[in-house]
Amino acid sequence: MKCIFCKCLSDNSKSIEHIIPESLGNKKHYLPRGIVCDSCNNYFAVKIEKPLLELPYFRSVRFRNDIENKKGRPTLDKGIMGGIVSIGKDEQFLHIMTENPVIAKGIINGHIKHMILPFNSEPESNDINVSKFLCKAALESLIYRVGPVQEWLDEVTEHPQLDTIRNYVRYGNKPSFWEYHQRRIYQEGDEFFNKNVSKEPYEILHEFNFIYSDEGELFYVLVIMGIEFVVSLSSGEISGYRKWLIQNAGKAPLQTDDELKVRNNPRGVNSWIGKKISFYTP
């Protein structure tokens, strides 16, 4: 068996590769052992997923949606309270953590009365960590979609057309930046209903699929909490998808007519995040 990224023999590899990080709530989409070797799996964890999860948007989205990390610990975010402080929360309390004695004293004696929690509603565009993560997820999702059948594995591993994206992800080879398209298609926390999927309304944490343009270009579409990300598997340019959007009147490829939005953003509206919070000491 060969790793789909470095093409080295991976029969002895033990890692299970998560297409989307477990720390973004993914318990479902992963690849069996050997498809991504231990060395590539480790490289992705350190060089791609860790910096991705540390981006202010991803930290903030995990915090406000109570998404635990893979060790089951709640996410921390950062707020401003006389300086930068770490914040955590449980069902009852908001916890403020600081190693700065001046801030700690100011909070205790009531001189620092307000906290500002930044609300990062979207990741910054053109981020290299997001770009590399999308390209990694695109190749892995291709295998996930077709199933780990040897014939398809060979096709993906040996296909010379996929070498550019493979080497960009794994070795940082050219192009220096693989473009992607990013837009919000629904609000975080929106609920949907589709009788073919579930009897109850549901939230979509993430979903993905592939589309072919009329010009034969293959695009990977990944939606995470309402933000649609798209990369081309053929080249590091995204102009083909912009053209597709114009031809299709801006429609979102993953949204189907039988999936109805039934509740608007119940969390975002009432959330205290993004607001200034005041503290009162007796």
Ligand SMILES: [Zn+2]
């Ligand atoms: Zn490898």
